[in-house]
Amino acid sequence: MGTAAIVGLALVQPAAAHSDDHVHPSDSKRAAAPVHYVALGDSYSSGLGIPDEVDPNCGRSDSNYPSLVAGALHAVGVTDVTCAGADTSDMAAPQDSVPPQLDALRPDTTLVTLGIGGNDLGLQEVGTRCVLVAYLDPNGSPCKTSYTLLGTDEIRSRIDATAPKVDAILQEIHARSPQAQVLLVGYPVIMPDDGSACRDAIPFAAGDFAWFRDKEKELNSMLSQQASAYGATYVNTYTPSVGHDACKAEGVRWIEPKETPQAAGFHPNAAGHRSMAAEVLARVSP
16 A cells, blocks of 8 residues: 555545444434434544545535434434544634534534544644655654654644643533533544554554554543543543454454545544444433
C-alpha cells in the first residue's frame, strides 16, 4: 500500500465485516421517554465511506452509529450533523459551507452524542509523516522520534491543548440543551493493541505501530477525563474493538486499512459502527 492509502488515516478525508462479540443495537434497551436525539462529530461518527451515503458533503452514511442508535431507540426526532473533517472549532463555527454543528441543539433535545478530537491532533500529517520516515529505520520508531525532538512530545501537547476545547463544547451543549444526556464517544482501536506490526498492509516502521496505539489511548484517556469532569458519560469503544484493528483480515477487522467499498481508509466499517452503536446504547439512561 502506498502513501496515498495511509493518508486515509486522517479523519479529514472523504460485505459488512464480521461482528462476533458485540450486541446488535436492536437487542439493546430502549429509552422509555420520547427521545429527541442530536449527533455531533467527525468522520468516525459520520460513517465515511460506508454505503449508503446520504450526505456527500459530510461523508455521512445511513449505517453510521447515530442512525443505528436512533433506530434502536425509536427516536421521535433525529438530527445527525456529523461531518467528515470536523474538529472542535467546527462545533461553534461553520465548517466551510456546513453550519456550526451546535446549531442543531434545541431546548427539548434529550440525547446528544459527540465524537470529536482526532482532527485536532492533525492525524493526516501524522500518518503521512510516519510513512515518509519509515524508510529511515524500518524496524525502529522514526515517527515517534520525529514528534519527540528536543524532549517535547508534540502529540501529547496537542492532546492537552484539545482538552479545554472539548470542555467548552460540553458546556455549550448543556447551555443549549440542559435536559439532554450527553455521551462523549471515544475512538475504536486502530492499530493492534498488542503493539504488533503489519508492514505489508500499513507502511509504518515496526516500532511506530505501538507508538500510534499509545497516542490514541492518550486521546481517549483525555476524552474520558473531560467527560468525567463535566458530568457527561464517556463511551469506551476501544476495549470492545480490541482484536478487530486495521491489521486484521477482512471479515474480522472493524477498521479498514485502506479505502475499500466497505469504508474509507483507516475508518470504521459497518461492523465497527454496529459495535459503537451497541456501546452507546448500553449507556443511554432509561
